[in-house]
Amino acid sequence: MKVSELGEFGLIERLARMVDQAQKGPAISGRQIIIGIGDDAAAWQGDAADQLATVDGFIQDVHFTLNGISWRELGWKALAANLSDIAAMGGTAQYALIALALPNDTEVDDVTELYQGIIELANEYRVAIAGGDMSTAPLVAINITVIGRAPGQGKILTRRAAQPGDRIAVTGYLGTAAAGLEMLTKKLQFDPEAEATFRKAFLHPQPRIAEGQLLVKHGVKTAIDISDGLISDLNHILRASQAGARLEVDRIPIHPAVKANFGNKAIELALSGGEDYELLFTGSAEIINRVTAQAACPVTVIGEIEPGQVGKIGLVGKDGRPYQPGKAGWQHFVTE
Amino acid sequence: MKVSELGEFGLIERLARMVDQAQKGPAISGRQIIIGIGDDAAAWQGDAADQLATVDGFIQDVHFTLNGISWRELGWKALAANLSDIAAMGGTAQYALIALALPNDTEVDDVTELYQGIIELANEYRVAIAGGDMSTAPLVAINITVIGRAPGQGKILTRRAAQPGDRIAVTGYLGTAAAGLEMLTKKLQFDPEAEATFRKAFLHPQPRIAEGQLLVKHGVKTAIDISDGLISDLNHILRASQAGARLEVDRIPIHPAVKANFGNKAIELALSGGEDYELLFTGSAEIINRVTAQAACPVTVIGEIEPGQVGKIGLVGKDGRPYQPGKAGWQHFVTE
Numbered sequence: 236m237k238v239s240e241l242g243e244f245g246l247i248e249r250l251a252r253m254v255d256q257a258q259k260g261p262a263i264s265g266r267q268i269i270i271g272i273g274d275d276a277a278a279w280q281g282d283a284a285d286q287l288a289t290v291d292g293f294i295q296d297v298h299f300t301l302n303g304i305s306w307r308e309l310g311w312k313a314l315a316a317n318l319s320d321i322a323a324m325g326g327t328a329q330y331a332l333i334a335l336a337l338p339n340d341t342e343v344d345d346v347t348e349l350y351q352g353i354i355e356l357a358n359e360y361r362v363a364i365a366g367g368d369m370s371t372a373p374l375v376a377i378n379i380t381v382i383g384r385a386p387g388q389g390k391i392l393t394r395r396a397a398q399p400g401d402r403i404a405v406t407g408y409l410g411t412a413a414a415g416l417e418m419l420t421k422k423l424q425f426d427p428e429a430e431a432t433f434r435k436a437f438l439h440p441q442p443r444i445a446e447g448q449l450l451v452k453h454g455v456k457t458a459i460d461i462s463d464g465l466i467s468d469l470n471h472i473l474r475a476s477q478a479g480a481r482l483e484v485d486r487i488p489i490h491p492a493v494k495a496n497f498g499n500k501a502i503e504l505a506l507s508g509g510e511d512y513e514l515l516f517t518g519s520a521e522i523i524n525r526v527t528a529q530a531a532c533p534v535t536v537i538g539e540i541e542p543g544q545v546g547k548i549g550l551v552g553k554d555g556r557p558y559q560p561g562k563a564g565w566q567h568f569v570t571e
Numbered sequence: 572m573k574v575s576e577l578g579e580f581g582l583i584e585r586l587a588r589m590v591d592q593a594q595k596g597p598a599i600s601g602r603q604i605i606i607g608i609g610d611d612a613a614a615w616q617g618d619a620a621d622q623l624a625t626v627d628g629f630i631q632d633v634h635f636t637l638n639g640i641s642w643r644e645l646g647w648k649a650l651a652a653n654l655s656d657i658a659a660m661g662g663t664a665q666y667a668l669i670a671l672a673l674p675n676d677t678e679v680d681d682v683t684e685l686y687q688g689i690i691e692l693a694n695e696y697r698v699a700i701a702g703g704d705m706s707t708a709p710l711v712a713i714n715i716t717v718i719g720r721a722p723g724q725g726k727i728l729t730r731r732a733a734q735p736g737d738r739i740a741v742t743g744y745l746g747t748a749a750a751g752l753e754m755l756t757k758k759l760q761f762d763p764e765a766e767a768t769f770r771k772a773f774l775h776p777q778p779r780i781a782e783g784q785l786l787v788k789h790g791v792k793t794a795i796d797i798s799d800g801l802i803s804d805l806n807h808i809l810r811a812s813q814a815g816a817r818l819e820v821d822r823i824p825i826h827p828a829v830k831a832n833f834g835n836k837a838i839e840l841a842l843s844g845g846e847d848y849e850l851l852f853t854g855s856a857e858i859i860n861r862v863t864a865q866a867a868c869p870v871t872v873i874g875e876i877e878p879g880q881v882g883k884i885g886l887v888g889k890d891g892r893p894y895q896p897g898k899a900g901w902q903h904f905v906t907e
Contacts, residue, residue, distance in 0.1 A: 236678070236679045236680075237675065237676050237677065237678060237679065238673050238674075238675055238676070238677045238678075238679055238682065238707075239675035239676065239707075240679075241679050243705050243706070243707070246679060246682060246705060247705055249679070249683065250682070250683070250686050253683060253686055253687075253690070254686070254690065254700045257690045257694065258690070258693070258694065258699060258700065262694045262697070263693075263694065263697045263698065263699040264697060265665075265697060266665055266666065266697060266698075266699035268699050268701055270702075271699075271700075271701055271702065272700070272701070272702050272703060273702075274702075276702065277666070277668065277701035277702030278701075279666060279699070279701060281617070281618060282617060282618040282619030282620060283618035283619065284618060286718075288666065288668055288701065288702065288716070288718060289668070289702065290668045290670045290702070290703060290704050290714065290716055291670070291704050292670045292671075292672055292704050292706050292708075292712070292714065294672055294706060294708045294712075296709070297672075297706060297707055297708055298706070329601075329602055330602065330613070330615060330624065332613065332624055332625070332626045332716060334626045334627070334628045334714050336628055336630055336633075336712065337574050338574075339573065339574055339575035340573050340574070340575065341573065341574045342572070342573060342574075343572045343573065343574055343576075343577050343582065343585070344572075346574065346582060346586070347585065347586070347589060350586050350589055350590070351589075354589070354590065354593045354594070357594070357599075358593065358594065358598045358599065361598070361599045361600060361601060361602060362599065362602075363594060363599040363602035363604050363607075363615070364590045364594065364607075364608070365604055365607055365608070365613035365614075365615060365624065366606075366607065366608050366609075366610070366612065366613030366624065366625065366626070367608060367626060368626050368627050368628050368714075369579050369582060369583050370579070370628050370630060370633060370634070371574075371575075371579070371633055372628075372630045372633055372712075373632070373709075373710070374709070374710075376628070376630075376672065376708075376712055378626065378628065378670050378704075378714040380624070380626055380668060380716040382622075382624060382718065
């Protein structure tokens, strides 16, 4: 079987089981894994506080192209994706390692611009760039590892703690980054303000570190960052938590500029567009209310965790009836 | 200027200076970097013990080809390169993150074999595989991050502590991995025992974790692992320590099978062949003697740190006269 047939998530699950089996008990005695393969970041028991670590590969022509994005934006975004993973655990980012693979004919100035973008974001969150690796390659690949501190014992946000009855909520707006991607790839033109909004969402995302910590403070247990898209990332929570969900499509927060410029497509961007790096989380109505009251960004309840078929996401419209998205046919998403 | 013109090490130095400048003082207050960019691993102050972290990219057709190497060997070797960096700091490896980029048509069985190789070595050193990342790519890229514990305060082995008068010593044999590479790429044939030796050195290297810790125990302060080759890696020590060196060519330890099968080329393999993952270190004669007495592997003194031109390596023969390597023209290596 090929990797493409099994799929990325299937392969990760298989490897996670392998590692689990092989590293049981004495094999790694003394190492206290709290969260292993399959969450936004790994966590283990540290000396005083628990630690978090996450790595993300950013590969040319897979995760980005060099058209329409500056090297500085690329650097910012590559680190932002990692910090977002730390945010989704409720942690604090502390140290970063930057592994770069670059074609020989890359301009040195472009590499220093890339580092400027990384440094700019790193300094905002007091992340020390501690080391890295450099090698030649036929394409640009940026692998950033971020190591940080977990919230207090038992407080780490995971994908696996969602309970039926939990409200599903999200920070900020969804689909704005996807609007930016559409704009750049299809060379769409909008008014300057909309263009700036889309561009910023796609190329200069702000990791929700403070919000992740706020979730922890108010007793949220379940979170993920929206990197693949709302449906896909909610599905990760549902599979890890062995639950289903109901999503109220009309409540999904979409930026006015996306609504105004993308019409019917806006909801599609919000449901399946990735890279918004917003936090998707669940908790009791009371907990979500407390978070909403204190968050500096919009927090919107968009649905509820339900018992029943694991991974099933029922989309409902305003009237509570199944949402009819037209030809795309999103009624529910079930994964095996 | 292109990256190829500035060179990998020049680029790393430039980026290290940039980060140093940009992250001075308050920018990353609370983060206590002990060793930043430019050593085998990064080190920072942890809660109880200091921590180490290192990342290495293994990229298809740059660091390896898929001809003549099994996926299992590839997994072992990719992790070994990282553990060797931890060994070169005198530390203990604890956790690993595996970031894989794979073409869509990669066989799932090959990926599980790769993981078998990683797990096999990880279990040998009690390294917990805590997480990672997976993505598609036009070629195979394996980025492994290893996080570990540093030896006690002030005991980390660095590249920058070599002093004039220090003996230069090395563990094991040099050039054996390069012999393996020659064998595989040129499809050379040897007797089965030699073949097994070369193959093992190139594809199944044993990181010198225990030896690194032994160096620390006996007061060694300076070490590097030989990944690029003796001359290149000694040069890293000399530049970081602002010194020169004298290497006694005839004392460089070369495996009998390399000597027997590669004749005059053996010394070239030993001087510039990389990936032996042996430790190159310096210390007083007394310290080196104590290490030699207790090490489980051969330890050989091959030269001395000298004052004078930074980065200059003088090669001398048995009689103490400049070594004449023939057409290759290695008399001394000076870098700017």
